[in-house]
Amino acid sequence: QRHLISAADLTRDDAVLILDTAEEMARVADRPIKKLPTLRGRTVVNLFFEDSTRTRISFEAAEKRLSADVINFTAKGSSVSKGESLKDTAQTLEAMGVDAVVIRHGASGAPYRLATSGWIDAAVVNAGDGTHQHPTQALLDAFTVRRRLVGRDTGLGKDLNGRRITLVGDILHSRVARSNVDLLHTLGAEVTLVAPPTLLPVGVETWPCEVSYDLDSTLPKSDAVMLLRVQRERMNAAFFPTEREYSRRYGLDGDRMAKMPDHAVVMHPGPMVRGMEITAEVADSDRCTAVEQVTNGVSIRMAVLYLLLGGNEPAVSHARTTEE
Numbered sequence: 669q670r671h672l673i674s675a676a677d678l679t680r681d682d683a684v685l686i687l688d689t690a691e692e693m694a695r696v697a698d699r700p701i702k703k704l705p706t707l708r709g710r711t712v713v714n715l716f717f718e719d720s721t722r723t724r725i726s727f728e729a730a731e732k733r734l735s736a737d738v739i740n741f742t743a744k745g746s747s748v749s750k751g752e753s754l755k756d757t758a759q760t761l762e763a764m765g766v767d768a769v770v771i772r773h774g775a776s777g778a779p780y781r782l783a784t785s786g787w788i789d790a791a792v793v794n795a796g797d798g799t800h801q802h803p804t805q806a807l808l809d810a811f812t813v814r815r816r817l818v819g820r821d822t823g824l825g826k827d828l829n830g831r832r833i834t835l836v837g838d839i840l841h842s843r844v845a846r847s848n849v850d851l852l853h854t855l856g857a858e859v860t861l862v863a864p865p866t867l868l869p870v871g872v873e874t875w876p877c878e879v880s881y882d883l884d885s886t887l888p889k890s891d892a893v894m895l896l897r898v899q900r901e902r903m904n905a906a907f908f909p910t911e912r913e914y915s916r917r918y919g920l921d922g923d924r925m926a927k928m929p930d931h932a933v934v935m936h937p938g939p940m941v942r943g944m945e946i947t948a949e950v951a952d953s954d955r956c957t958a959v960e961q962v963t964n965g966v967s968i969r970m971a972v973l974y975l976l977l978g979g980n981e982p983a984v985s986h987a988r989t990t991e992e
């Protein structure tokens with residue numbers, strides 16, 4: 669069985685195949701009827717133990733556009749609140765005949781455990797685990813930056829070679845940062861992390877990227893700047909930077925954005941805390957791709973599910989839509 673657990677598991681060819689397949693899926697979304705029959709008769713469960721808006725809804729949209737049967741599960745309101753384990757929850761779902769499990773969990777490693785434990789036969793897709801990984805977020809970010817900086821043509825030459833991507837903020841608690849560093853490096857980009865020293869993880873010097881504490885000197889050298897939310901819910905209150913302190917040194921406002929090259933874009937995985945890591949002026953500007961990232965997330969998740977579950981079917985570009 670094939671799974672998607674970590675961006676670090678993807679080779680450059682794997683990643684480019686997913687990005688190229690997502691371009692084909694995006695063309696389906698432009699059609700009057702946005703559905704493909706590829707996963708008809710297959711069942712996908714969205715197993716969310718942590719809150720989500722974008723990831724949960726876009727996986728559901730992707731599954732429905734591929735004609736899969738969709739089961740949505742959230743821990744709140746389930747028997748998890750009565751103490752049921754991940755194993756028993758997963759096996760209950762497996763007993764109902766599930767082909768793929770999309771899982772978000774607060775514990776780093778939960779999707780890996782589900783994929784390798786033998787508890788279930790289904791394909792496992794990691795939708796974010798603790799502070800560890802969020803591979804489909806990294807893929808949709810790479811898709812967005814490739815479209816903006818390189819263009820929409822597909823092919824193995826269309827990677828991010830030499831593009832300079834800066835990630836700013838709470839690296840310590842960010843599965844988005846870890847996944848993006850892994851994937852962007854694989855795709856040939858030069859990644860720089862900018863963060864307060866207290867929000868950098870131990871061992872960051874071994875990651876395939878540069879580290880800086882000075883946002884203002886990094887901005888003019890960036891093709892894309894990705895802002896990360898300060899994840900207060902994962903922090904000891906004693907280590908909270910105040911909103912004012914944080915935004916003064918690491919927040920992106922209009923004056924700072926003007927230091928970026930004209931072609932450079934501002935990215936945010938969401939949810940945004942306006943006024944802290946990003947001002948409303950920047951968030952609402954044409955240079956900010958936050959909403960575009962959400963749209964692209966549906967195409968990426970369609971591509972991932974298609975490649976994991978329907979990859980023996982004809983290539984997506986030749987697949988029939990339900991309107992044909």
Ligand code: CP
Pocket residue numbers: 719720721722723724796805937938939
């Ligand atoms: N970017 C992201 O994972 O957002 P959600 O937590 O809303 O899914």
